[in-house]
Amino acid sequence: MDVPFTGAVFLGMSVDGFIARPDGDLSWLTAGTEGGPPDDGAGGDFGFAAFVAGVDALLMGRSTYEFLAPMAQWPYQGKPVHVLSTTLPPGADDRITVHPSLGHAVAALGAAGCRRVYVDGGRTVHTLLAAGLVGELTLSRVPVLIGAGLTPFGPLPADVLLEHERTEAFPGGMVQTTYRVRREG
Amino acid sequence: MDVPFTGAVFLGMSVDGFIARPDGDLSWLTAGTEGGPPDDGAGGDFGFAAFVAGVDALLMGRSTYEFLAPMAQWPYQGKPVHVLSTTLPPGADDRITVHPSLGHAVAALGAAGCRRVYVDGGRTVHTLLAAGLVGELTLSRVPVLIGAGLTPFGPLPADVLLEHERTEAFPGGMVQTTYRVRREG
Numbered sequence: 001m002d003v004p005f006t007g008a009v010f011l012g013m014s015v016d017g018f019i020a021r022p023d024g025d026l027s028w029l030t031a032g033t034e035g036g037p038p039d040d041g042a043g044g045d046f047g048f049a050a051f052v053a054g055v056d057a058l059l060m061g062r063s064t065y066e067f068l069a070p071m072a073q074w075p076y077q078g079k080p081v082h083v084l085s086t087t088l089p090p091g092a093d094d095r096i097t098v099h100p101s102l103g104h105a106v107a108a109l110g111a112a113g114c115r116r117v118y119v120d121g122g123r124t125v126h127t128l129l130a131a132g133l134v135g136e137l138t139l140s141r142v143p144v145l146i147g148a149g150l151t152p153f154g155p156l157p158a159d160v161l162l163e164h165e166r167t168e169a170f171p172g173g174m175v176q177t178t179y180r181v182r183r184e185g
Numbered sequence: 186m187d188v189p190f191t192g193a194v195f196l197g198m199s200v201d202g203f204i205a206r207p208d209g210d211l212s213w214l215t216a217g218t219e220g221g222p223p224d225d226g227a228g229g230d231f232g233f234a235a236f237v238a239g240v241d242a243l244l245m246g247r248s249t250y251e252f253l254a255p256m257a258q259w260p261y262q263g264k265p266v267h268v269l270s271t272t273l274p275p276g277a278d279d280r281i282t283v284h285p286s287l288g289h290a291v292a293a294l295g296a297a298g299c300r301r302v303y304v305d306g307g308r309t310v311h312t313l314l315a316a317g318l319v320g321e322l323t324l325s326r327v328p329v330l331i332g333a334g335l336t337p338f339g340p341l342p343a344d345v346l347l348e349h350e351r352t353e354a355f356p357g358g359m360v361q362t363t364y365r366v367r368r369e370g
Binding site for chain 1: 200201202213314322324326328329330331332333338339340341344345346348349351352354357358359360362364
């Protein structure tokens, strides 16, 4: 299948597949379960900075943008940030480009020559998975079941076959797996 | 917390957390994604027989029992099989003991001296997780997203904190992780 770009996903989640509680709370994700924040064993970030360094742009939904917007620092190393929203005005924030539909965003990212796009936020990841626009998934599962919340998973038009690339278990109990989406024929 | 026995879970699931399609279909689980059934690299069973050897009994719901009942061989090495059901008659099948409620089942398993019970089936696993009766989870994720289906996950009265015990990635892409449930205090 010819795709305009490769969507790359890098999500922290619970073992039961939630990326946030229903109200958006993420404290369970970073609190750790063994007396401190998750630890990759080397004082590091579980590969997040290297992941961001390897993308050309970001694509997220309005909810994720509004969660991140008040933060003092964007963790995106100056990469262009594209936001899907039918309600945000185009000039709402100089740091972002607003697109009213996925089609508009895909066209803009393609026109900008983006080859690899960090897709973030549960609903946006789900939308791009369903549209066949995700090529790679890195899922970092923290050792807890939270029972309910936001998730990138949900109905798909067809199974998404994955190829396991690597798995690492970190001190503190996070298990991080990277998959590539298999493209048939 | 004092628990009458340790519930042990051993489930195959998709990366998005489903153990069967909505109609119960499991073919995606065993079909593999690289030209054959899942392969543990040694012609083996991913530890299933050893897991069963280590339990005193099984506990499952009626749906799982009815799925397994027609099979020529029970994969349970002669262990006692307890089934939760309000509709199955007590003498429906000589191979099983029917309990009308979780309370009855817990009492019977305790009275029989069971220390470690294999809990199977999505709804029963969820019920026992919510009741604080699961002590160990082995989750084997096959590399596919199926979008919808039966799942052991769902609302819980409180977070279930886990301790990572081990993770192994098998040839063919299955990632198997074993967690222990953390008991506070």
